[in-house]
Amino acid sequence: YVGLGATDRLHTYVNRVDGGHAVLDAVRAARSLPGTSLRPESRVGLYGYSQGGGATAAAAELAAAYAPDVQLAGTYSGAPPADLTETIKGIDGSALTGALGWSLNGFLQAEPDLRPIADAHLNDKGRAALEELSGMCIGDSLLAYGFRRSSSWTTDGRSLSQIVESEPRIQEVLDDQRIGNLKPSGPVRVATGVQDDIVPHRQSRQMAVDWCRKGANVTYEAIVLPNLGDKIVTNHMVPLLTDQGAAIDWLKDRLEGRSAVSNCWSMPLQP
Template sequence: MLTAVLAGVVVGPSPAIADTSRGIEIPSFYTPPATLPAANGALIRSEPLPLALSLPGIDGTLPGTATRIMYRTTDTGGQAVAVTGAYLEPSAAWRGPGPRPLVVLAPGTMGQGDQCSTSLALQYGLIFGVGDQTTVSIGYEVLAIYQLLAKGLAVVQTDYLGLGTTDRLHTYVNRVDEGHAVLDAARAAKALPGTSLTAASGVGLYGYSQGGGAVASAAELQSSYAPDVRLTATYSGAPPADLAAVTAAIDGTELVGALGWSVNGFRQTDPSLSTLVDKYLSDAGKATLTDLSTMCVGDAIFGYALQRTTSWTKNGKSLADIIKAEPQLKAFVDEQTIGNRKPAGVVRVATGLFDNLVPHAQARTMAADWCKLGGDVVYAPVTVPWLVDPLLNHFGPLLADQATAVDWLYQRLAGKPADSNCAILPLLP
């Protein structure tokens, strides 16, 4: 097998290797210890993280310096879990009032293999493996991270539960797991020694697609799970708030592999679902889900684009139809719905009008439901040209709105208020 990691120059000794995923070596840092700290957000370990994209500056590297972190969180079942991520200290000065704020970035869909984690992507830029199991992972979240750093905002990104860490599978789009991981990343960043953060540093959340759902969940959970996190504002772009609607929309597109990641994660969270799912899966479907469990986004697109989940089942039913037909599975999926709890702080919900991958309508419904609950919501429909391809209709608004979203979050953390537009939301598309 030939494997390759394309990256910036990494100075220092090679990291100890604990595991491999699709032929890519996973450093031992990502193996959790047998015993975890008692408190959520407690740091477990940290180490310097060399960035693939950085430049020398007068006072240090640009746009900043990075630290790989592992911290404790709690999963849906109430169990202690180790999560990895990265903290980035900006070289740029903070020019707003008060201490430097912190932004927690929740990544968009990276995949389910440990080699797909965002913290590894920050180090290597591009991870590429060729052999029996090809893999491709691209660190696209660097675009948002570096814009935030350039404004003097400290950034911590979470890898989510099981993405990177070698002890479990990533629980893709699990509402509680992701919300907890986001909030505990803020706690971990403030516990990291040697940063410019203080206890009084305000916190903002940033996420698009999977990340948009994760930060939306975190905003809902903050008051009950992490009231100590000083949440000021949240940018939630294209959130998958209604998984039943998203499941029907993604089936048959380039990103159909994400449905396999969802099912894999559901089965890990609730093992009783395995018997139910296996009743429907064909041998080919079972093999597909196993294959997807170690894949990144690029791998899933190359390997499974445009497939339909009807080809994964014995009776030719789609995953969306199975969810409707099985009360236990439907109840689990319904529990993942975001929009039923009032969010903390002000939230900007941005969604592309022509997004038919993570459908516009269900994201708009989340914003409207939050308004009904008394939430402080800024609803932002994003208009970009409609394209035939659903994947482009989903990522077009990300690129078109990203600079606006970053500046909006910066303004909120700098103390400038934002006016809710809940009153006129019914008039907006």
């Protein structure tokens, strides 16, 4: 991902365009490696979950315009944060609250005109959190910021979601980040746990619905599991494990040249 591990800039976490381009650039980089069996005509499959699911979904949408040389045989997108406005609500107060800081840092870097808005709403605790999280990985953030509320970071005690609702410019930026507005290239498999309360199930499902309405070849899989614990990551991560075998088999079939049959017709029957 852009900026991940770099010292000259921050990681643009869950940025649709940066993430999608990074995935497609990775394909091109792999093809350029010497001594491999890869060829320009080699079939390409993408696999990603959570942040990765958003990145592969964005890559499938952007491939036709950004990387027409990359012909996608299939894309797996698991638990994609397709609608960041809804995802903010899921993350706030969860074990992954620190991800709000990563998102804010990335968008403040990519959209400098948001800085005055952030400065007007963040208190000293919020600014310190952004500074600290700019150098934290997921393990550190779980320990330092797990289950915190973003309302403790703001001058008036409102949550980040409430501030988003009151600021048209932030809404504009987040609307532009929404995945589902473009028809993806090639067949796609979208999987989402119905109990996912961190990257909310409904917004992931909506991405699949939007793609179906655009005539995309979509295989949608709702992962039905019991509630495994509110806001503690289990409802988000366990679907990855339970669906992994079927997801890999689906992608393997695409890489072997077998056709995918869309199940968009089943969307009204699936949660």
